[in-house]
Amino acid sequence: MKIVNLVLNNFVNDSRVLKTSRSLARLDHDVKVVALHEADLPVYEEVGAVKVHRIPLVTRSWSKRRLVQVIKLTEFILRFTLKYRKVDVLHCNDLNALLIGCLCKATRPSVRIVYDSHEYAINDVPNQPASSIKFKYWLENFLIRYADRVITVSDSIANEYARLYNIPKPYLLLNCPIYNEQRKRDLFRENLGIRSDQAIFLYQGGLGKGRGIEMLLEAFSGLKSDQNVLVCMGYGSLEPLIQKKAQDSSTIFFHPAVTPDVLLNYTSSADYGVSFIEDSCLSYRYCLPNKMFEYLMAGLPILTSNLYEMQRLVNYEGVGIVADDNTVEGFRRAVIDSLAQDYTAIQRNVFESRKKYCWEEQEKVLKEVYDAL
Numbered sequence: 013m014k015i016v017n018l019v020l021n022n023f024v025n026d027s028r029v030l031k032t033s034r035s036l037a038r039l040d041h042d043v044k045v046v047a048l049h050e051a052d053l054p055v056y057e058e059v060g061a062v063k064v065h066r067i068p069l070v071t072r073s074w075s076k077r078r079l080v081q082v083i084k085l086t087e088f089i090l091r092f093t094l095k096y097r098k099v100d101v102l103h104c105n106d107l108n109a110l111l112i113g114c115l116c117k118a119t120r121p122s123v124r125i126v127y128d129s130h131e132y133a134i135n136d137v138p139n140q141p142a143s144s145i146k147f148k149y150w151l152e153n154f155l156i157r158y159a160d161r162v163i164t165v166s167d168s169i170a171n172e173y174a175r176l177y178n179i180p181k182p183y184l185l186l187n188c189p190i191y192n193e194q195r196k197r198d199l200f201r202e203n204l205g206i207r208s209d210q211a212i213f214l215y216q217g218g219l220g221k222g223r224g225i226e227m228l229l230e231a232f233s234g235l236k237s238d239q240n241v242l243v244c245m246g247y248g249s250l251e252p253l254i255q256k257k258a259q260d261s262s263t264i265f266f267h268p269a270v271t272p273d274v275l276l277n278y279t280s281s282a283d284y285g286v287s288f289i290e291d292s293c294l295s296y297r298y299c300l301p302n303k304m305f306e307y308l309m310a311g312l313p314i315l316t317s318n319l320y321e322m323q324r325l326v327n328y329e330g331v332g333i334v335a336d337d338n339t340v341e342g343f344r345r346a347v348i349d350s351l352a353q354d355y356t357a358i359q360r361n362v363f364e365s366r367k368k369y370c371w372e373e374q375e376k377v378l379k380e381v382y383d384a385l
Contacts, residue, residue: 219248224288
């Protein structure tokens with residue numbers, strides 16, 4: 013089939029869309045990623061043998077006021093629809109792409125739509141106004157009826173979609189990395205001057221609000237010794253705060269984000285992986301972040317906040333520690349408890365788990381979805 017994998021970002025660091033596209037190409041489909049163009053990025057290119065088209069917008073440089081954003085979206089819809097409405101399948105990543113897919117289907121009913129929801133779409137940010145949640149619920153409830161298949165990223169979200177919209181339970185496609193028996197590296201100690209007797213707790217990913225980063229910084233700032241250190245690696249709005257804390261504390265370090273092709277080399281340079289997401293919106297409550305699977309693939313035991321999907325994975329597989337409560341003190345206790353564990357025994361569980369939580373297993377689900385079309 014001729015498939016367009018549609019995503020409304022610049023497709024620079026979207027590993028899920030890239031992995032999905034590669035898998036569909038391996039299944040003998042004709043696949044192209046269509047994304048948003050930004051300055052200095054090519055309009056057309058191939059990324060990992062996947063064809064990419066970034067659509068340039070005349071309105072791209074206009075302001076970010078809400079009305080102007082609507083104008084930008086309208087221009088994108090027109091340009092996209094004129095060029096791609098005759099494909100066989102539109103693989104729509106997230107709710108904004110589903111809107112475009114449904115508009116294409118309105119002009120050509122034979123096009124099939126796969127809705128790939130990367131999060132709990134209607135409540136996806138902390139402190140979201142009730143009016144926004146209601147509007148997105150109404151929009152998703154209307155549009156999801158036109159999707160031929162629905163995919164999402166955690167069992168809780170799949171169950172909620174089935175309950176909310178009275179649809180068959182969506183397919184579960186976890187955001188796992190490609191299987192790799194990653195060997196242990198020591199890049200953080202080499203690059204940041206961390207001693208060999210210090211245990212490295214790594215937070216990697218988006219450095220923004222709601223990820224528990226402020227609590228992690230407070231927890232490590234208040235440690236009585238420097239036996240345990242925190243490395244924050246990524247990019248986002250909290251970078252300046254982390255860099256300042258790193259200057260003031262001997263137990264906190266900052267490392268810039270790295271490209272996906274070398275990510276696991278850095279991840280494996282830590283001793284523990286941290287995913288301390290706050291229960292500040294339903295998307296976070298139900299999440300199963302890709303960093304969890306990256307930690308497993310890199311051979312790291314995991315420390316996680318006490319949210320349902322994350323704690324279930326850690327406890328069921330025996331691959332780490334769950335904080336009793338999602339507070340600074342709760343995390344400090346989790347650090348102490350993790351150091352009391354038998355690291356070798358936990359790591360054996362980690363190595364077994366990464367055989368299950370790898371992209372090769374998820375590709376089987378993707379094949380099932382597309383075979384059903």
